[in-house]
Amino acid sequence: MQISFSLNDEPVTVDVDPSTLLSDLIREQLSLTGTHVGCDTSQCGACVVHVNGDSVKSCTMLAVSADGGEVRTVEGLSKSDADLHPMQIAFRENHGLQCGFCTPGMLMSAIDLVKNNPDPNEAEIREWLEGNICRCTGYQNIVKSIIAGAAAMRAAS
Amino acid sequence: MNAVVGIGSSPKRKEDARFVRGKGTYVADIKRPGMLAGVFLRSEHAHAKLNSIDVSKALAQPGVKAVYTGEDMKADNVGGLPVGWGITDKHGDPMKEPPHPPIAHDKVRYVGDAVAFVVADTIEQAQAAAEMIEVDYEVLPAVVGLVDALRPNAPQLYDDVPNNLCADWELGNSSAVDAAFENAAHVASIELVNNRLIGNPLEPLAAIGEFEFASGRYTLWTTSQFPHVVRLLMGEMVLGIPQHKLRVVAPDVGGGFGVKQFHYAEEAVVTWAAGKLGRPVKWVAQRSEGFVSDAHGRDHVTEAELALDEDGKFLAMRVKTLANMGAYLSTFGPNIPTNLYAPLLSGVYQIPSIYCEVKCVFTNTVPVDAYRGAGRPEATFVVERLVDMAAREMGIDKIDIRKRNMIPKEAYPYQTPVIVEYDSGDPLGCLERSEELADVAGFEVRRAESASRGKYRGLGISTYIEACGLAPSRLAGQLGARGGLYESATVRVHPSGAVTVLIGTHNHGQGHETTFAQIVSDRLGVPFEDIDIVFGDTDRVQFGMGTYGSRSLVVGGAALSQASDKVILKGRKIAAHQLEASLEDIVFEDGTFSVAGTDRKKSFQEIAGAAYVPFDFPLETLEPGLEEQSYYDPVNFTYPGGAHFAEVEIDPDTGIVTLERYTAVDDVGTIINPMIVEGQLHGGIVQGIGQALFEHGVYDPTSGQLLSGSFMDYCMPRADNFPQLVIEPHSTTCTHTPMGVKGCGECGTIGSPAAIISAVVDALKPLGIAHVDMPASPNHIWNIIRNARTPVAAE
Numbered sequence: 002m003q004i005s006f007s008l009n010d011e012p013v014t015v016d017v018d019p020s021t022l023l024s025d026l027i028r029e030q031l032s033l034t035g036t037h038v039g040c041d042t043s044q045c046g047a048c049v050v051h052v053n054g055d056s057v058k059s060c061t062m063l064a065v066s067a068d069g070g071e072v073r074t075v076e077g078l079s080k081s082d083a084d085l086h087p088m089q090i091a092f093r094e095n096h097g098l099q100c101g102f103c104t105p106g107m108l109m110s111a112i113d114l115v116k117n118n119p120d121p122n123e124a125e126i127r128e129w130l131e132g133n134i135c136r137c138t139g140y141q142n143i144v145k146s147i148i149a150g151a152a153a154m155r156a157a158s
Numbered sequence: 159m160n161a162v163v164g165i166g167s168s169p170k171r172k173e174d175a176r177f178v179r180g181k182g183t184y185v186a187d188i189k190r191p192g193m194l195a196g197v198f199l200r201s202e203h204a205h206a207k208l209n210s211i212d213v214s215k216a217l218a219q220p221g222v223k224a225v226y227t228g229e230d231m232k233a234d235n236v237g238g239l240p241v242g243w244g245i246t247d248k249h250g251d252p253m254k255e256p257p258h259p260p261i262a263h264d265k266v267r268y269v270g271d272a273v274a275f276v277v278a279d280t281i282e283q284a285q286a287a288a289e290m291i292e293v294d295y296e297v298l299p300a301v302v303g304l305v306d307a308l309r310p311n312a313p314q315l316y317d318d319v320p321n322n323l324c325a326d327w328e329l330g331n332s333s334a335v336d337a338a339f340e341n342a343a344h345v346a347s348i349e350l351v352n353n354r355l356i357g358n359p360l361e362p363l364a365a366i367g368e369f370e371f372a373s374g375r376y377t378l379w380t381t382s383q384f385p386h387v388v389r390l391l392m393g394e395m396v397l398g399i400p401q402h403k404l405r406v407v408a409p410d411v412g413g414g415f416g417v418k419q420f421h422y423a424e425e426a427v428v429t430w431a432a433g434k435l436g437r438p439v440k441w442v443a444q445r446s447e448g449f450v451s452d453a454h455g456r457d458h459v460t461e462a463e464l465a466l467d468e469d470g471k472f473l474a475m476r477v478k479t480l481a482n483m484g485a486y487l488s489t490f491g492p493n494i495p496t497n498l499y500a501p502l503l504s505g506v507y508q509i510p511s512i513y514c515e516v517k518c519v520f521t522n523t524v525p526v527d528a529y530r531g532a533g534r535p536e537a538t539f540v541v542e543r544l545v546d547m548a549a550r551e552m553g554i555d556k557i558d559i560r561k562r563n564m565i566p567k568e569a570y571p572y573q574t575p576v577i578v579e580y581d582s583g584d585p586l587g588c589l590e591r592s593e594e595l596a597d598v599a600g601f602e603v604r605r606a607e608s609a610s611r612g613k614y615r616g617l618g619i620s621t622y623i624e625a626c627g628l629a630p631s632r633l634a635g636q637l638g639a640r641g642g643l644y645e646s647a648t649v650r651v652h653p654s655g656a657v658t659v660l661i662g663t664h665n666h667g668q669g670h671e672t673t674f675a676q677i678v679s680d681r682l683g684v685p686f687e688d689i690d691i692v693f694g695d696t697d698r699v700q701f702g703m704g705t706y707g708s709r710s711l712v713v714g715g716a717a718l719s720q721a722s723d724k725v726i727l728k729g730r731k732i733a734a735h736q737l738e739a740s741l742e743d744i745v746f747e748d749g750t751f752s753v754a755g756t757d758r759k760k761s762f763q764e765i766a767g768a769a770y771v772p773f774d775f776p777l778e779t780l781e782p783g784l785e786e787q788s789y790y791d792p793v794n795f796t797y798p799g800g801a802h803f804a805e806v807e808i809d810p811d812t813g814i815v816t817l818e819r820y821t822a823v824d825d826v827g828t829i830i831n832p833m834i835v836e837g838q839l840h841g842g843i844v845q846g847i848g849q850a851l852f853e854h855g856v857y858d859p860t861s862g863q864l865l866s867g868s869f870m871d872y873c874m875p876r877a878d879n880f881p882q883l884v885i886e887p888h889s890t891t892c893t894h895t896p897m898g899v900k901g902c903g904e905c906g907t908i909g910s911p912a913a914i915i916s917a918v919v920d921a922l923k924p925l926g927i928a929h930v931d932m933p934a935s936p937n938h939i940w941n942i943i944r945n946a947r948t949p950v951a952a953e
C-alpha cells in the first residue's frame with residue numbers, strides 16, 4: 002500500500018507491503034543505512050528513530066503506521082560536519098562511541114531523553130538506556146556524553 | 159585542527175566524523191547491482207544423521223534461484239574449513255582434526271549446523287522457501303557437557319575420534335610439581351567452571367559474495383577482523399580461488415571481540431554461490447541465528463591446586479582443565495585453551511613449578527574459539543581464585559598473600575616455568591596504587607554500613623598478566639601456528655606531503671584511524687588532518703594478519719613506526735641531494751630536513767614534492783617517489799598486567815549483586831592516545847563483569863538446544879548495571895617494541911571476572927561460602943544463600 006510521511010523534513014511517498022517494518026523501509030527501500038539492526042527481539046536499540054518527535058524502536062513498528070507522520074533518523078540530525086547536533090558533538094568529544102554500531106540508536110534515545118528531561122542525572126541516564134545495548138564502551142563514556150550533550154542542548158535552547 | 163598531533167595526546171577520533179552521522183558503511187548496508195538474498199536452513203537437532211534432503215518444493219517457490227546442500231558443495235570439490243593452529247598431544251600425536259564442511263552432509267552435530275542455503279530475489283522469498291525444505295533427520299543422542307562427553311558410554315560425534323577427545327595436551331614439569339606438592343606445608347585446591355559466553359558484537363555477522371566474469375575475480379565483503387587471512391584460508395583451502403583472483407573487503411565492522419576473527423562457513427558459501435549464479439549473494443545473520451552460528455567463548459571445567467610453604471609462599475601449581483571445542487574445530491579453537499592459557503598460569507607471581515594438562519573435547523554445541531582475552535581470562539580466573547582460596551584457608555590476608563608472592567619489579571625480565579619470559583612490569587606498584595584508589599582502608603566501614611541495612615558487602619581483588627601482541631612467528635610456529643603473525647604497513651607520501659597509510663590490521667572500534675595517524679604525525683611531522691589510514695581491503699592493503707590478541711598497536715604500530723623510519727631515511731637522501739650535503743649531515747626534526755649546523759633546510763612537504771619531480775636526481779643512487787613498506791615480526795609477546803578491586807553489595811532477599819565500586823590500575827606500556835586506552839579498558843572491564851555477573855551460554859543437557867539463544871535469555875550488560883569505573887594507568891615500558899607499547903584491548907576482560915567473584919565470595923563470607931561459579935546471577939546467588947548450611951545474619 003502507499004504511504005506518505007515526512008522523513009528528515011523531506012516528504013516521502015512509497016509503496017510498502019503491510020508487513021514491512023519501519024527499519025526495513027528506512028534501510029532497504031529508502032537506503033538510509035544509519036539506522037542499524039542489531040537484534041530480532043526488540044532488545045538492542047540500534048534501530049531507534051524518532052516518530053512524531055518520540056524515540057521508537059523502528060524494528061518494532063510497521064512502516065504503515067508512520068503514514069502521515071514525521072520520521073527522523075540519525076541522518077536527519079545534521080546536514081553537514083559543520084552543523085552537528087549538540088548530542089553528536091558530545092558523543093565525539095567524550096569518546097561515547099567505539100565501533101559506532103549502537104551510536105545512531107544511542108543518539109536518538111539520548112535526544113529524546115533530554116527532550117523529556119533537560120537535565121538528567123547519571124542514574125536517570127543509565128535507566129533510560131535500559132533499551133540500548135552497547136557492547137564496546139561499557140557505557141561509561143556514553144553516560145558522560147549524554148550529560149555533556151544535555152548541557153549543550155540546554156545552552157542552545 | 160591542522161596541526162601535528164603527537165604521541166600521548168587525545169585528539170578526537172577521525173572515524174567518529176562518519177559514525178555520529180550514521181555514515182559508516184557496514185556490510186549489511188552494502189547493495190550490489192543484481193544482488194540476491196541468501197538464507198541458511200539450520201539444524202534444529204543437536205546430533206542427527208541426514209538421511210535425505212528434499213529441496214524440490216523450495217526450488218519451486220517464487221523468486222528462488224537456487225537451493226544448495228552440503229552434497230552440492232562436496233560434489234563441486236569444496237573443501238572443509240581449515241584450522242589455523244594445530245596442537246600436539248602429550249604423547250606426541252597430532253590433535254584429531256575432523257573435516258568441517260561449510261554445509262553439513264551425512265550428519266549434523268549441533269543446533270545451528272547449516273543444512274542448506276537458499277538464494278532468492280528477496281530475503282522474504284528465501285525465508286519462505288527455506289521452510290519448504292524437507293529434511294529427513296535420524297535423531298541421535300547428543301552430549302553437550304564436558305564431563306559427560308568423556309564418559310565411556312557418551313554419544314560419539316565422530317567415528318574416528320574416540321571418547322570425543324580432540325587432544326590431551328600438557329605443559330610443564332609434572333615430576334617437579336609432584337615433588338613440590340609432597341613437601342608443601344599447605345595445599346589449596348579448587349574446582350571451577352569458566353562459563354560459556356556468546357560474544358555478541360552488536361553488528362551481527364554478514365557477508366556478500368560477488369563474481370565478475372570479465373576478470374574472473376571474486377569479491378567477498380565480510381564482517382571480519384582479518385580479511386587477508388580469510389582470503390588465504392577461504393581462497394586456498396576451501397574454494398580453490400587463487401589469491402590474485404580474490405578480493406576480501408571488511409569495511410566498517412561493528413565490534414569484533416574475537417567473534418569475527420575466524421573464517422566462517424557463511425563466507426565461503428556466499429562466495430561459492432555467487433560464482434555459481436553469476437550474481438552477488440548477500441547473507442545477514444539474524445541475531446538469534448548468530449547465537450547458534452557465531453563461535454562461542456570460554457567453557458572450561460577445571461581442577462587446580464596450589465602448594466604453599468608455611469609462610470604462604472607459592473611452591474607449585476597443578477591445573478587440569480577440560481576445554482570445550484564444540485562440534486567442530488573453529489579457526490583457532492584448539493589454540494585458545496592450550497597455548498594462550500597454560501603459559502599464563504604463573505600470573506604475576508613467582509611459582510617455581512607449574513604443570514597443566516588440558517583435554518580438548520568435542521561436544522554437540524556451537525564451535526568454541528577466541529573471545530576477548532581468549533585463554534588468558536580463563537588462566538587468570540584459575541590463578542586468582544586459587545590464591546584467594548589459599549589465603550582463606552591459611553588465614554592470610556588476600557592482598558598480603560599476593561604481595562608476598564609477586565615478581566618484584568627488579569626481577570624482570572622474568573622467566574616463568576611455562577615458556578614465556580616477561581620483559582617488564584611492576585605488579586606491586588599496580589597493586590599498591592589500586593589499593594589506594596579503591597580505598598581498601600575504608601572498606602570495613604562501608605561493609606558495616608551495608609550490614610546495617612541487611613546487605614552483604616564484599617571486597618574482591620584480582621591481579622593479572624596477559625601475553626598479547628600476537629605474536630613472534632618463530633615461537634608461534636613452534637607452538638603449532640600454521641602461519642606467521644607479523645604485521646605490515648605501507649606509508650605512502652603523496653607529492654603534497656599528505657600521507658596514506660595502508661595497514662594490515664583492522665579497525666572495528668579500537669580507533670586505529672586516530673592512533674595510527676598520531677604515530678605518523680609524530681614521526682613525520684605531518685599534520686594529523688593530512689593522514690588517512692586505510693585497512694580492511696585486500697586489493698588496497700598489501701598483506702596483514704588482522705586485529706586480535708591486542709596486536710594492532712603492538713605489531714601493526716611497530717610496522718608503521720619502521721615504515722616511517724624508512725620514509726625519513728629516503729627523505730634524508732632526497733634532502734641531501736637537494737641541499738647538496740652528505741646524507742650523514744642531514745637531520746630530520748619536527749617535520750624539517752636540515753643540514754646540521756646550518757640554516758639550510760627543506761620541509762617534509764617540499765621533499766615530498768621533490769620526490770615526484772626528479773629532474774636532476776642521480777637516478778643510479780636515488781629513485782623517485784616517497785613510499786615505504788615494512789613488515790614487523792615481534793621478538794616476544796608483550797605483557798600488560800594490573801590489579802583490580804571490585805566492591806559489591808548483595809541483597810540476601812533477592813540474590814541481586816550490585817557492583818558498587820570498581821578500580822583498575824593497569825600497565826599497558828607507552829600510551830599513544832589516553833582517551834582511547836581508557837575507552838578500551840572501560841569496554842573490556844564491562845565485558846568481564848558481564849561474564850562474572852550476567853552472561854551464560856546454557857544448553858539443555860538432553861536435547862542439546864541452546865536455552866540462552868536471544869537477548870531475551872542471554873543477559874547482556876546494560877547501562878544501569880554499572881557505577882562509574884575508576885581507572886588509572888601505571889605503566890612500565892615494554893623493552894622490545896619500538897614505542898614501548900604493550901596493548902590494552904583485553905586487559906579489562908582478563909582482570910575483572912576474578913575480581914568480581916572474589917568480591918561476591920567475600921560478601922558471602924558470613925555464610926561460609928568459599929567459591930561461587932559464574933555468572934553470579936540473582937537466581938544463582940539466591941539459591942546459594944538459601945542453601946547455605948549455617949546461615950547467620952549479616953555481620
Ligand code: FES
Nearest residue numbers: 039045046048060
Ligand atoms: S534492532 Fe530494533 S531493538 Fe534491536
Ligand code: FES
Nearest residue numbers: 099103135136137
Ligand atoms: S560503540 Fe560498538 S556497540 Fe556501542
